[in-house]
């Protein structure tokens with residue numbers, strides 16, 4: 001079953017519940033028609049051709065929060081104090097009106113329009129708009145700057161602006177007053193259209209096999225999903241959000257070109273004309289290419305070389321090390337290799353690179369496996385094991401405390417994982433969620449599984465147990481395939497999250 005319930009639901013909504021109905025209520029009919037006409041007449045097709053250009057997010061990235069209001073959106077830096085995330089309250093309110101703040105002894109007072117907020121250095125208690133307000137962590141005063149725990153900001157802004165807030169905590173995206181841009185996809189033989197409920201201006205980048213739209217200013221929302229397609233041009237579409245932005249990634253079977261249409265409310269993806277890297281694309285019937293322009297260029301930082309995204313699949317045991325004897329004839333080492341190969345071909349179907357620690361029945365010492373992963377500078381490491389006890393899949397992460405990695409600093413071998421354990425856990429959560437969508441029971445554990453501590457990448461171990469009473473099911477093609485599909489989808493969906501912490 002290639003599609004989970006959620007994906008099928010998305011398919012249905014993608015084809016029938018057109019979001020255009022959503023803004024019909026907001027815009028008067030005439031105005032709306034005019035907008036359409038303008039979009040069609042000027043045929044403002046904005047074309048982007050960034051073929052063969054490797055553009056990715058900056059590697060050691062600052063944490064940011066994006067706030068989306070009905071009229072405007074902006075991003076703010078997030079700082080850390082005592083392992084908690086904080087945000088400057090004055091900066092968060094500034095775009096909405098007159099705001100000022102001052103220090104009075106240990107107190108910090110902020111005025112915003114006719115409202116006040118008051119907090120005290122190192123105290124969890126304060127007042128917001130005439131009400132008592134408890135903070136989940138102590139207020140921080142840095143000079144005249146008052147910092148509140150990020151988790152308290154939705155509540156504070158809700159009171160100060162008297163508006164509804166919706167906070168996507170894991171992705172640090174805060175939506176005010178119901179701000180949201182929805183989209184639907186329309187897949188055809190000749191291409192794919194993404195239709196948005198409001199104009200958007202994503203940063204578009206391409207890599208071999210994928211085209212990525214990054215939305216930082218646009219409140220584009222959807223549940224995280226992956227949609228696999230049988231389309232001759234597009235093999236999959238994924239939506240994810242992370243660090244104050246959303247990403248829509250299209251996996252192409254051919255090089256794709258993005259064209260903006262309908263005043264920025266539609267992005268059409270069509271096959272890129274061959275050998276036409278500098279020439280404008282051929283115009284579709286009824287459109288003009290006079291207004292060919294390119295969205296904001298990627299920053300210099302984002303163009304800096306970054307190691308490619310590579311997944312290492314480590315089939316446990318092998319050669320002299322048989323692993324567990326699952327049944328009289330079934331050795332763990334054979335099961336892990338079969339599963340690793342299935343997972344490799346799943347990842348390759350998404351255009352991702354996968355390397356194997358072994359691709360035959362050979363002995364590879366466990367430390368050597370971690371050393372191989374580190375030497376290859378892989379982004380994700382997946383160790384595979386099998387067991388006869390229990391049901392479903394167990395997903396392990398290292399038993400190690402997280403540490404902020406010092407860039408360029410010396411990292412002890414035993415603690416190589418410390419700087420990555422948060423992204424490892426996030427990946428394990430995503431793997432668990434994807435397994436659930438494929439109706440495979442799973443559990444998530446921290447355990448001293450070798451060699452996870454020695455891997456300098458997002459690292460998980462996956463141990464598969466039988467699907468039912470028959471131990472032989474761990475080696476059944478159908479069962480392994482479902483697991484491989486779910487894990488590959490998790491890696492595709494979790495890619496942005498994992499890359500953000502490299």
Ligand SMILES: [Zn+2]
Nearest residue numbers: 316323385386
């Ligand atoms: Zn094992």
